[in-house]
Amino acid sequence: xxxxxxxxxxxxxxxxxxxxxxxxxxxxxxxxxxxxxxxxxxxxxxxxxxxxxxxxxxxxxxxxxxxxxxxxxxxxxxxxxxxxxxxxxxxxxxxxxxxxxxxxxxxxxxxx
Amino acid sequence: xxxxxxxxxxxxxxxxxxxxxxxxxxxxxxxxxxxxxxxxxxxxxxxxxxxxxxxxxxxxxxxxxxxxxxxxxxxxxxxxxxxxxxxxxxxxxxxxxxxxxxxxxxxxxxxxxxxx
Numbered sequence: 001x002x003x004x005x006x007x008x009x010x011x012x013x014x015x016x017x018x019x020x021x022x023x024x025x026x027x028x029x030x031x032x033x034x035x036x037x038x039x040x041x042x043x044x045x046x047x048x049x050x051x052x053x054x055x056x057x058x059x060x061x062x063x064x065x066x067x068x069x070x071x072x073x074x075x076x077x078x079x080x081x082x083x084x085x086x087x088x089x090x091x092x093x094x095x096x097x098x099x100x101x102x103x104x105x106x107x108x109x110x111x112x
Numbered sequence: 113x114x115x116x117x118x119x120x121x122x123x124x125x126x127x128x129x130x131x132x133x134x135x136x137x138x139x140x141x142x143x144x145x146x147x148x149x150x151x152x153x154x155x156x157x158x159x160x161x162x163x164x165x166x167x168x169x170x171x172x173x174x175x176x177x178x179x180x181x182x183x184x185x186x187x188x189x190x191x192x193x194x195x196x197x198x199x200x201x202x203x204x205x206x207x208x209x210x211x212x213x214x215x216x217x218x219x220x221x222x223x224x225x226x227x228x
Contacts, residue, residue: 044207
């Protein structure tokens, strides 16, 4: 079956540091890949997505590239801010309209 | 656009009572709505998928008689936790997929249920 594995957290960084959160996946087909962000006490917001190999999703300074050869979709940001503190979830959708499979989530804390 | 609301945002109920949580798509019609449960510091667990006008499809291990899901219209789905117990306390999140356009799921803000 499908699965998503994220790097274990929590991750604590200083403001303006570089961020990487690793995500790898297992899927039988060619899934779409997503990063969602969850702020405390809230639901999930789509951060970025990529629908095919070598696509790069980007939003709010965050980027992730769909790497089929390494089955990865690592999230990066060059300079994090305190406001980026949240839980980040990597997810895949095997086919358009099918269910989402989530990773475990990674708690990010950015200190001023 | 693509806003999903949930009501209530927080609810406290006594053990043995039932509580209903509403999930609404405010500016689009949702063919499919999903209900998730999230435990503290854990990922989302899909409980069930509901399609408008038909019975919900429950994930393995989810009691359909305890977690009643109704999707009566293209903009509303409800989750009723029947005979709630303290172990049902959790964060419940719904998401909705649009009837037309992109197949992206839009998530509600979640409902914190506490059973005392």
